[in-house]
Amino acid sequence: MALSTKPYKGTRDFYPEDMYVQKWMFENIAKTVEGFGYQPYDGPMLEPFELYAAKSGQEIVEKQLYWFTDRGERKVAIRPEMTPTMARMVAGKVMELPKPVRWYSIPNLWRYERPQRGRLREHWQLNVDVLGGDNLFADAEILKLAHAVIAGFGGEDKIRIAINNRKLINHVFKNLLKLDADAALKASKAVDARDKIGEEAYLKLLAEAGLNSDQTSTMENFFKSDLETVCSDFDCEGARELNELFSVLKDDAISSVLKLEPQIMRGLDYYTGTVFEVYDVSPENNRAMFGGGRYDNLIGLFGNQQLSGVGFGMGDVTLRNFLESHNLLPELKSHLDVFFVTANRDAVIQSEKLASDLRKLGIKCASSLSTAKFNQQLKQANKLNAKIAVIIGESELENQQLTLKDLVKGEQTSIATNQLTSHLKSMLPGSFN
Ligand code: HAM
Numbered sequence: 001m002a003l004s005t006k007p008y009k010g011t012r013d014f015y016p017e018d019m020y021v022q023k024w025m026f027e028n029i030a031k032t033v034e035g036f037g038y039q040p041y042d043g044p045m046l047e048p049f050e051l052y053a054a055k056s057g058q059e060i061v062e063k064q065l066y067w068f069t070d071r072g073e074r075k076v077a078i079r080p081e082m083t084p085t086m087a088r089m090v091a092g093k094v095m096e097l098p099k100p101v102r103w104y105s106i107p108n109l110w111r112y113e114r115p116q117r118g119r120l121r122e123h124w125q126l127n128v129d130v131l132g133g134d135n136l137f138a139d140a141e142i143l144k145l146a147h148a149v150i151a152g153f154g155g156e157d158k159i160r161i162a163i164n165n166r167k168l169i170n171h172v173f174k175n176l177l178k179l180d181a182d183a184a185l186k187a188s189k190a191v192d193a194r195d196k197i198g199e200e201a202y203l204k205l206l207a208e209a210g211l212n213s214d215q216t217s218t219m220e221n222f223f224k225s226d227l228e229t230v231c232s233d234f235d236c237e238g239a240r241e242l243n244e245l246f247s248v249l250k251d252d253a254i255s256s257v258l259k260l261e262p263q264i265m266r267g268l269d270y271y272t273g274t275v276f277e278v279y280d281v282s283p284e285n286n287r288a289m290f291g292g293g294r295y296d297n298l299i300g301l302f303g304n305q306q307l308s309g310v311g312f313g314m315g316d317v318t319l320r321n322f323l324e325s326h327n328l329l330p331e332l333k334s335h336l337d338v339f340f341v342t343a344n345r346d347a348v349i350q351s352e353k354l355a356s357d358l359r360k361l362g363i364k365c366a367s368s369l370s371t372a373k374f375n376q377q378l379k380q381a382n383k384l385n386a387k388i389a390v391i392i393g394e395s396e397l398e399n400q401q402l403t404l405k406d407l408v409k410g411e412q413t414s415i416a417t418n419q420l421t422s423h424l425k426s427m428l429p430g431s432f433n
Helices: 015-034 050-055 056-064 083-093 135-149 165-177 181-197 200-207 214-225 227-233 237-248 315-324 343-358 374-383 394-398 417-427
Strands: 044-050 066-069 076-080 101-105 109-111 122-129 159-165 257-258 274-280 290-295 307-317 336-342 365-367 384-393 403-408 412-416
Touching: 015 050, 015 135, 015 315, 044 050, 050 056, 050 083, 050 417, 076 290, 083 109, 083 122, 109 159, 122 135, 122 315, 122 412, 135 159, 135 165, 135 237, 135 274, 135 290, 135 307, 159 165, 159 237, 165 181, 165 374, 181 200, 181 257, 227 237, 227 365, 237 257, 237 274, 274 307, 274 315, 290 394, 307 315, 307 394, 336 343, 336 374, 343 365, 365 384, 374 384, 394 403, 403 417, 412 417
Parallel strands: 159 257, 336 365, 336 384
Antiparallel strands: 044 076, 066 076, 101 122, 109 122, 122 307, 159 274, 274 290, 290 307, 384 403, 403 412
């Protein structure tokens, strides 16, 4: 039986047209985050299993992690997220790194998930993190940056940023609902999964966590609170932090899309303060587009030094869905400046010489690698979106001439071979170095 040409379930092949989109998205992101002073980093795709077991949370470790035992009997995981790698790297040089540490990366990550809209088994994820600095200002910066990344694509009025604080949730679970730590964790997981699993399964999980109907409705009421109510009803650090954050951001462009939503939990266990999710307002993309939060205890896992951080992760799948839903993706095509059409062996050899001179001047050029009929070669040129065909036929070779065909306008001219560069300069002014 012939081998399948399909990629592994939940993964994508990136044919050139997809690579152009990916590259464009990542370049756009890099421009925005580097504008805020963030520096690129990367790490290995494989990490010791324990790195995730320590803090990522049960769902990732038990249900989504790809892992294996290597030939040296080490338990190795393929990274499902970047934050533990980033924390390991920061902890490894924590004394030397200038603070605040502002880092970004766009790694590919693997999670064994049920493939669906916005969720695959392999995705690329922008990670932006700042460690050190004043917590309030760092939280505000990360939120502004999340907003700016989307604004960089022209989509800033098509999102909603839902924000909450883990300390507030902990306070409510403990003091209002009187839940113990185990019940609180289970309830928070149920709330986090609510949209994904539906109302019936959600209520079942709450009951399993030990919540009675009074507690469930008290919690539901709490989820409807706005900032003012939260601040007047709950005397706790979480409410105060939220209040300060809203006040610091009140004159920023983000304020029109930022909203307190007390049901925001975030699935990962390491968040300790501010948490947020960014939603696409288009009903087509109903799951969170991206999210993040503050973690106080990750760096400390690697030694004595504590360094608090805040950041977010944004997947390329949800970003692309967002850009497509709102028509924010430009038409991206490969393009060649010049395509050589060649009649015979000598013409191919001459085209190679001319091409290597042009490349030094920044012109993108290629030849057909054949001596097929001109019509066929011109079709190839059109498929590659070449702007100009340089035709070297037998008569051209004999008379030391070239025929230039403008493939956009359809116009054709004959020129002396040694005039190629000057002609192209007037035809393709923007393409030269
Ligand atoms: P996360 O919520 O697990 O957070 O993932 C962040 C984002 O990555 C999601 O909102 C989504 O855009 C994308 N994503 C996650 N899983 C998938 C998937 N299976 N397919 C496609 N996209 C996906 C984290 O991973 C945190 N480490 C982010 C972070 C960085 N927090 C602080 N710094």
